[in-house]
Amino acid sequence: MRIGEVSAKAGVSVRALRYYEEQDLLDANRSSGGQRQYPDSAVARVELIQQLYAAGLPSRTVREVLLCVDSGIVTPVLLERLAAERDRIDRQITDLMSARDRLGDVIATAQKPGPGCTHAP
Known part of the structure; x- marks a missing residue:
């Protein structure tokens, strides 16, 4: 999925998605033309990131929560x-x-x- 699709489906700006990537909260592969390509699961992940930020959690804690979600280890x-x-x-x-x-x-x-x-x- 391209960055614009994720942005539209998750209801966040492209800028926010780039920020999440910079913070190691969201991963994207690059196409041969350098465009970001996200997995279908990116929308749900962005929604979770948004909820965690809305709860007032700092990026560091959000990153730790996502690591637990990914690994299943808390x-x-x-x-x-x-x-x-x-x-x-x-x-x-x-x-x-x-x-x-x-x-x-x-x-x-x-x-x-x-x-x-x-x-x-």
């Missing part, structure tokens, strides 16, 4: 790092839910202001 160090990342994400979720609840309170108060409160024109 190291205790990586498990510990991933557990710490999961805990960090849980804290972020808690903080976001708290912010959402506070925002909901502000909206509710603004929609039905108490005595002495008025809406600005």
Whole structure:
């Protein structure tokens, strides 16, 4: 599959695919004309890379996760790092839910202001 096909199917830019290749997250063979050729599995791999980045994992950790996916071997160090990342994400979720609840309170108060409160024109 050519780089444009992978880009379109995975919903990422060509630039992102080149970056993933530079970071040793994605492999491509070169045609005789120098064009990148990706295996059909590249789309699923790019989607996984995107999910890991969206979770806030750094490239180094993403690379380690992909090595585990490829080899089927998980190291205790990586498990510990991933557990710490999961805990960090849980804290972020808690903080976001708290912010959402506070925002909901502000909206509710603004929609039905108490005595002495008025809406600005």
